[in-house]
Amino acid sequence: MLGDIGVVFGRYLRATLRSKTNLFFGMLQPLLFLALFGPLLTRLDLGTAGSSWQTFVPGVLVQLALLGGSFVGLGILMDRNLGVVDRMRATPVGPVALLLGRTLRDVVQLVAQSVLLVLLALAFGFRAPVAGVLAGLAFVAVLSMALAALSYGLAMNVRTSPEFAAVTNTAVMPLMLASGLLLPMSLAPGWLDGMSRAVPFRYTVDAVREVFLGHYANGTVAAGAAVTAGLAALCLVAAARLFRRAVSL
Amino acid sequence: MNDDVIKVRGLTRTFRLRSGPVHAVRGIDLSVPEGEILGLLGPNGAGKTTTLRMLATLLPPTGGRAEIAGHDLRRDPAGVRRRIGYVAQSGGLDPSCPVREELVTQGRLHRLPRGEARARAAELAAALDLTGLLDRPTAALSGGQRRRVEIALGLVNRPAVLFLDEPTTGLDPGARAEMWDLVRRARADFGTTVVLTTHYLDEADALADRIVVVDAGAVVEEGTPADLKARHGGGSLQDAFLAITGRSVPDTAPVAV
Numbered sequence: 271m272l273g274d275i276g277v278v279f280g281r282y283l284r285a286t287l288r289s290k291t292n293l294f295f296g297m298l299q300p301l302l303f304l305a306l307f308g309p310l311l312t313r314l315d316l317g318t319a320g321s322s323w324q325t326f327v328p329g330v331l332v333q334l335a336l337l338g339g340s341f342v343g344l345g346i347l348m349d350r351n352l353g354v355v356d357r358m359r360a361t362p363v364g365p366v367a368l369l370l371g372r373t374l375r376d377v378v379q380l381v382a383q384s385v386l387l388v389l390l391a392l393a394f395g396f397r398a399p400v401a402g403v404l405a406g407l408a409f410v411a412v413l414s415m416a417l418a419a420l421s422y423g424l425a426m427n428v429r430t431s432p433e434f435a436a437v438t439n440t441a442v443m444p445l446m447l448a449s450g451l452l453l454p455m456s457l458a459p460g461w462l463d464g465m466s467r468a469v470p471f472r473y474t475v476d477a478v479r480e481v482f483l484g485h486y487a488n489g490t491v492a493a494g495a496a497v498t499a500g501l502a503a504l505c506l507v508a509a510a511r512l513f514r515r516a517v518s519l
Numbered sequence: 520m521n522d523d524v525i526k527v528r529g530l531t532r533t534f535r536l537r538s539g540p541v542h543a544v545r546g547i548d549l550s551v552p553e554g555e556i557l558g559l560l561g562p563n564g565a566g567k568t569t570t571l572r573m574l575a576t577l578l579p580p581t582g583g584r585a586e587i588a589g590h591d592l593r594r595d596p597a598g599v600r601r602r603i604g605y606v607a608q609s610g611g612l613d614p615s616c617p618v619r620e621e622l623v624t625q626g627r628l629h630r631l632p633r634g635e636a637r638a639r640a641a642e643l644a645a646a647l648d649l650t651g652l653l654d655r656p657t658a659a660l661s662g663g664q665r666r667r668v669e670i671a672l673g674l675v676n677r678p679a680v681l682f683l684d685e686p687t688t689g690l691d692p693g694a695r696a697e698m699w700d701l702v703r704r705a706r707a708d709f710g711t712t713v714v715l716t717t718h719y720l721d722e723a724d725a726l727a728d729r730i731v732v733v734d735a736g737a738v739v740e741e742g743t744p745a746d747l748k749a750r751h752g753g754g755s756l757q758d759a760f761l762a763i764t765g766r767s768v769p770d771t772a773p774v775a776v
Binding site: 285288349351352354358364 | 616
């Protein structure tokens with residue numbers, strides 16, 4: 271099983287490295303947010319500790335995981351239409367290995383892109399302890415895994431790319447806005463703040479903000495870790511089921 | 520007991536659509552001895568592709584049983600997958616992936632160790648005249664070359680049974696003849712049993728040891744090409760096809776079910 275996952279992972283990692291344009295465009299949106307939106311916040315009081323970059327950069331990283339992870343299903347839809355998925359399904363490699371191998375590639379890609387974003391943010395004036403950045407990247411990795419796996423599970427159960435894009439867009443936009451990624455929910459009116467507590471990504475981003483400040487042992491980080499890990503477990507189980515349902519005998 | 524490498528009994532598949540059930544396959548029986556090249560011949564929508572996808576473990580049957588290379592289709596699909604090669608109508612090539620990498624990865628998916636997968640890729644490339652193309656992305660190949668790569672992918676695990684879904688659709692006459700030759704060679708060199716679907720009568724005539732005519736999801740006739748011609752007026756296979764299915768020869772654009 272691990273060997274199978276490794277083979278699938280290797281194949282898709284090489285595919286990613288071949289398409290350098292994709293790598294770049296995947297990063298473009300968070301990069302633009304960082305460069306063109308981030309500077310608007312530097313003189314505002316966000317009601318959080320540290321500079322506005324301390325609040326904003328974690329949001330951009332979680333946004334990258336959210337957008338980058340959710341839309342990976344488009345890739346498997348393309349593979350499905352080309353017959354690549356069927357060709358791989360007709361080998362002894364099981365559906366879960368096909369799912370996890372691809373997902374692992376996405377995690378590696380999104381974490382690599384996150385590292386680049388953090389380095390760029392340093393130039394803008396963002397500062398964080400190395401341990402904090404590593405912890406933040408771990409949150410990004412787990413969240414990416416959850417969303418990428420779910421995205422594949424969904425993509426295997428819809429008919430067309432437009433259908434997939436419609437479902438995913440509809441789900442992702444409100445979740446992104448209601449989780450306080452771009453601006454912290456400390457600015458929000460009570461009802462929005464309350465609503466955002468139902469969105470798991472809020473806990474992830476709050477925790478990343480804490481670890482970037484060098485605070486590791488507090489309730490916010492614990493809640494973020496628990497919610498993110500729980501979400502990942504749920505998404506992986508759901509994804510494996512969705513994938514199997516579409517795939518196997 | 521017999522030494523049939525494929526045994527199919529009462530295989531059915533019903534698709535439940537919003538517009539109502541579609542009985543794509545209504546109870547197919549097949550027995551294929553080892554080393555045979557069997558042609559599944561039928562008009563568009565006859566259920567050929569659906570049957571092949573079921574036998575290749577890609578689509579669960581609604582009913583019936585099948586045993587392929589000694590493995591039960593329902594109880595041991597993984598065992599079936601180890602022993603078969605499957606080449607879909609759509610081919611299944613990643614346009615940006617180089618030929619060598621597709622071949623080596625496919626070997627690895629069949630759990631060959633890395634060195635062996637590389638050796639197998641080189642060996643198949645030599646046998647299928649692909650050696651000069653190994654470093655090209657598959658998008659940069661001609662239709663006939665792409666087909667050869669797809670067949671090579673299907674042979675990576677030295678399968679007991681190779682399923683080919685419309686292997687020559689869209690190829691020019693030269694590439695078609697080449698493909699026929701290649702299928703015969705796979706049988707001669709590896710003893711591979713080949714099940715292919717086609718709606719080209721000349722293809723069935725030239726390539727298949729035995730033809731099974733499928734229409735509306737059921738087997739309506741079977742025999743060697745010569746048998747069918749003799750049984751249905753002694754003319755061409757086209758006359759036989761017309762007599763069996765009661766309709767004209769299908770047009771060339773295939774529709775997958």
